[in-house]
Amino acid sequence: MTDRALPLSSRWSERAVTAGLLWPSLAVITVFMVIPVAIMAVYSFLEPATYGGVVWKFSTAGYEQILFERDFLDDSLVFSADYLLILWRSVAQAAIATLLCLIISVPTAYYIATRSDRAKTIWIYLITIPYWVNLLIRTIALLFILRDDGPINDVLMAAGLVSAPLSLSYNSFAIGLGLVYSFLPFMVLPLYSAFERFDFKLLEAAYDLYASRRIAFFRIVLPVMRPGLVAGGLLVFIPAIGSFLAPDILGGGKTLMIGNLIGTQFQGARNWPFGAALSMILMTLTLIVLIWMARRAARTKFNG
Amino acid sequence: MRIMPSRRTFSTQAAYAPDGAARAGSVAGQVAAEVTDLAKTYGAGSAKAFEALRDINLTIRANEFFTLLGPSGCGKTTLLRILGGFEQLTEGSCKIFGQDVSRLPPEARPVNTVFQQYALFPHMTVRRNIAFGLEMLGRPKADVARTVDEMLDLVHMRDYADRKPDHLSGGQRQRVALARALAPRPKLLLLDEPLSALDLKLRQKMRLELKALQRETGITFVFVTHDQEEALAMSDRVAVLNKGRIQQVGTPEDIYEQPQSRFVADFIGESNLIEGRVTATDNSGAAVDLAGLGRVLLTCPEVLVVGQQVTLSVRPERVALSAEGGDGKLGPVTVFDRTYLGNAVEYHLRAAGDRALTVRAPRGGLRGLLDFTPGAEVYVTFEANAPKVLTA
Amino acid sequence: MSNARLKDLRAFTGFGSVAAGCVIFLYAPILFLTVYSFNDGRSVSQWSGASLRWYAKVLHNSDIQAAAVNSLIIATVAATVATVLALGAALAMTNNRFRGEEAAYATITLPLMVPEIVTAVASLVFFVSVGFSLGFTTILLAHIVFCIPFAYLPIRARLEGMDATLRSAAADLYASRRQAFTKITLPLLVPGLVSGWLLAFIISLDDFIISSMVAGPGSTTLPMHIYGMLRLGITPEVNAISSLMLIGSTLLVIVAGVLNRGGKTT
Numbered sequence: 001m002t003d004r005a006l007p008l009s010s011r012w013s014e015r016a017v018t019a020g021l022l023w024p025s026l027a028v029i030t031v032f033m034v035i036p037v038a039i040m041a042v043y044s045f046l047e048p049a050t051y052g053g054v055v056w057k058f059s060t061a062g063y064e065q066i067l068f069e070r071d072f073l074d075d076s077l078v079f080s081a082d083y084l085l086i087l088w089r090s091v092a093q094a095a096i097a098t099l100l101c102l103i104i105s106v107p108t109a110y111y112i113a114t115r116s117d118r119a120k121t122i123w124i125y126l127i128t129i130p131y132w133v134n135l136l137i138r139t140i141a142l143l144f145i146l147r148d149d150g151p152i153n154d155v156l157m158a159a160g161l162v163s164a165p166l167s168l169s170y171n172s173f174a175i176g177l178g179l180v181y182s183f184l185p186f187m188v189l190p191l192y193s194a195f196e197r198f199d200f201k202l203l204e205a206a207y208d209l210y211a212s213r214r215i216a217f218f219r220i221v222l223p224v225m226r227p228g229l230v231a232g233g234l235l236v237f238i239p240a241i242g243s244f245l246a247p248d249i250l251g252g253g254k255t256l257m258i259g260n261l262i263g264t265q266f267q268g269a270r271n272w273p274f275g276a277a278l279s280m281i282l283m284t285l286t287l288i289v290l291i292w293m294a295r296r297a298a299r300t301k302f303n304g
Numbered sequence: 305m306r307i308m309p310s311r312r313t314f315s316t317q318a319a320y321a322p323d324g325a326a327r328a329g330s331v332a333g334q335v336a337a338e339v340t341d342l343a344k345t346y347g348a349g350s351a352k353a354f355e356a357l358r359d360i361n362l363t364i365r366a367n368e369f370f371t372l373l374g375p376s377g378c379g380k381t382t383l384l385r386i387l388g389g390f391e392q393l394t395e396g397s398c399k400i401f402g403q404d405v406s407r408l409p410p411e412a413r414p415v416n417t418v419f420q421q422y423a424l425f426p427h428m429t430v431r432r433n434i435a436f437g438l439e440m441l442g443r444p445k446a447d448v449a450r451t452v453d454e455m456l457d458l459v460h461m462r463d464y465a466d467r468k469p470d471h472l473s474g475g476q477r478q479r480v481a482l483a484r485a486l487a488p489r490p491k492l493l494l495l496d497e498p499l500s501a502l503d504l505k506l507r508q509k510m511r512l513e514l515k516a517l518q519r520e521t522g523i524t525f526v527f528v529t530h531d532q533e534e535a536l537a538m539s540d541r542v543a544v545l546n547k548g549r550i551q552q553v554g555t556p557e558d559i560y561e562q563p564q565s566r567f568v569a570d571f572i573g574e575s576n577l578i579e580g581r582v583t584a585t586d587n588s589g590a591a592v593d594l595a596g597l598g599r600v601l602l603t604c605p606e607v608l609v610v611g612q613q614v615t616l617s618v619r620p621e622r623v624a625l626s627a628e629g630g631d632g633k634l635g636p637v638t639v640f641d642r643t644y645l646g647n648a649v650e651y652h653l654r655a656a657g658d659r660a661l662t663v664r665a666p667r668g669g670l671r672g673l674l675d676f677t678p679g680a681e682v683y684v685t686f687e688a689n690a691p692k693v694l695t696a
Numbered sequence: 697m698s699n700a701r702l703k704d705l706r707a708f709t710g711f712g713s714v715a716a717g718c719v720i721f722l723y724a725p726i727l728f729l730t731v732y733s734f735n736d737g738r739s740v741s742q743w744s745g746a747s748l749r750w751y752a753k754v755l756h757n758s759d760i761q762a763a764a765v766n767s768l769i770i771a772t773v774a775a776t777v778a779t780v781l782a783l784g785a786a787l788a789m790t791n792n793r794f795r796g797e798e799a800a801y802a803t804i805t806l807p808l809m810v811p812e813i814v815t816a817v818a819s820l821v822f823f824v825s826v827g828f829s830l831g832f833t834t835i836l837l838a839h840i841v842f843c844i845p846f847a848y849l850p851i852r853a854r855l856e857g858m859d860a861t862l863r864s865a866a867a868d869l870y871a872s873r874r875q876a877f878t879k880i881t882l883p884l885l886v887p888g889l890v891s892g893w894l895l896a897f898i899i900s901l902d903d904f905i906i907s908s909m910v911a912g913p914g915s916t917t918l919p920m921h922i923y924g925m926l927r928l929g930i931t932p933e934v935n936a937i938s939s940l941m942l943i944g945s946t947l948l949v950i951v952a953g954v955l956n957r958g959g960k961t962t
Contacts, residue, residue: 025782028840029844032819032841104717107715123719132949133949137922140729141728141942239811242813249926266817286811390868410864423862425880
């Protein structure tokens, strides 16, 4: 089909047109995205200058700093878990948020996929709108209702369930909830499109063969949905692990995640190589997960 | 930029004339398209090279309704796309009214196409769709408007002129696609399975309309289909293709009555293919022994020699059944199934050596036929000239 | 809701409630925030009558006005440039096989893959390293980059959904390649272009992290200004300006969605 009935000379001009259409966007992204990331990779192996910037001298200190602290007195390296803890917290928070999103999204997406076409459209709109609405504002909105004197505590106190306001904000709980709140649509939408393609005749066949509803769901529906579950899981996990706003606003700046730690290295603390090293680690983590997902997708496509 | 010398030469022809008086330069008897030693290979040179067409030689006459018939994947659509300029041939040449078009892009060929799914421009009204080709040819506005009106009348779509394709039925879209392709008055109209998207009733109706349209306009139609009934009903001549090669070219009668190969006999209609051995010959025919059935005498143009293995093709409706044997009758054979078809009854017979035969007898006893039930022993007679000897 | 149709073999008990809960969870905070933005009192917790006074105050604040103008200019320019670049890329990459196609696709979608915070600091480091002074231009450049994939995806989807035989039909009817593009491809592409532009526009308005990293003095965007206001905690002004942004982006999303759906049916 791609064979065009064109003389050879115009095949050449066609190639030139393709290149002319393509290169401006590629050039823009290469200059302002690929090169900056490459610079970061180089900077992660340099020494920090005092007020930001780098000294052009090879050093692995940026990476070492994640595990060790330089002792003030004798300059020796002492193991320190502080940064490791932040890394661990990022992974854990993102994993918990992903799991929660999954638990909420599976029934939600399934329910939407089994509605009538009209109802489906409305439900999908309802899920999609928050996906596009300003994340900063949504995070502020969540903080607004979680505050000590916010609506949730008001209701709880008025109902006499608690005597003093529960501290729902400025802690790990708030950050976790914030991550779920931020990225929930990322999970519902791919699951929905997977459920939509689900052949519901399989379910009828399962019932016909004496399966209970529970067994039918866990043994037939979920296994068939696995690629969708994996895709949705990664769409939540990847942005969650590098999240900046949720920990910054809902954690009150106390409970850091890796995103905030990176930000600080370029604003307050000003240790560029350390920040660059952290960025490389975050990017590597993300990349590993993405490649793993791409391979899985390729494999399921191949088998299916 | 490309030089397209032919692009506007053919567009200066007389405007469309529905009475067929001004049959734009295509006089009957002239050659409309000539395909010589054409071959098409996809991915030539690579390990996955696929030969879609090979040794294609065809002459399509002016004013002819010519059909390319074959099963899916036989190369018929590829051949049509090569004529239209959407694919480039690998070998050979392709001439349209004497002009070699092998290297011309679609927009430089005096050919228009009715696409399988019609490919109507969804953002344009019926009128603008039909006008598109004429506008691209740079015809004066008044001419365009007049031709479009004529076309709308020709396909009975005047009332729908301002609708968009989305608001038309399948049959209406089909008519618009035809009108759009006919409007520039092409020398050759290519039709790529244009009826396949329609339901049965409409398909039968459109067959008649298409044929009438071809006669009325005098334009050469090249029609692609996998539906043999369609091909037989509409065409002046048919080319049967299989596996990228032409099997047989001829009128519908030729193709049906005189199949030259097992493939054609089997693909066009139904055939009993019976193996046999020549036992005697004379200058007008031969005697063939059909093991388990008996001996049959036939007149045939082919030169046969004694001892030769041949295949006979016999249409089910050209076989008669009788309860008693006699001179020239074959059998006995056993009826093992009887299928009622409404206008006919089909008998499935089994002879010695697991030979199977199908016989279709018309209902109503026109020939005083008896009805048989499964298990009955019957005798078989071939109508005169019914068996055809297949050597390929 | 879910139990209403007992005959539906596909239904599972409780799934409807979870779905309803999911939507409530997504909307409750936004709705509370919006409702309280009409609160007359200075306190954000005690309801003391409806009023538009905080909106009036926000709208008359010249800093907010300046930030809003900045945001709108950046979003408009970034979305437009990104859409033009993305259109070229989509045209080059749809129905067209060439060497390095996968690498080109990976490059176009790279801004979606790199974590936002990394993009932010990498852009900062890049601009500082090449001696670009931080400000309006640096924000604009960074926005164009991350807007490209958002504009690209709907345009590409629309192009892929387009019946390729339409272009064959145009060529068959004597249209040159240029004519086939301007008369057939481009008009059919309009819904994709508009929704791509709108998505890029929304994403640009939405951005906080990248803008705040590469911003210089005097180039504050609206999200940056709101973030700054948060240092005093959640005030009625924050409520009001947040509600305005919510309403604005919701409207844009609905417009983009309607255009996209309208496009799909043809």
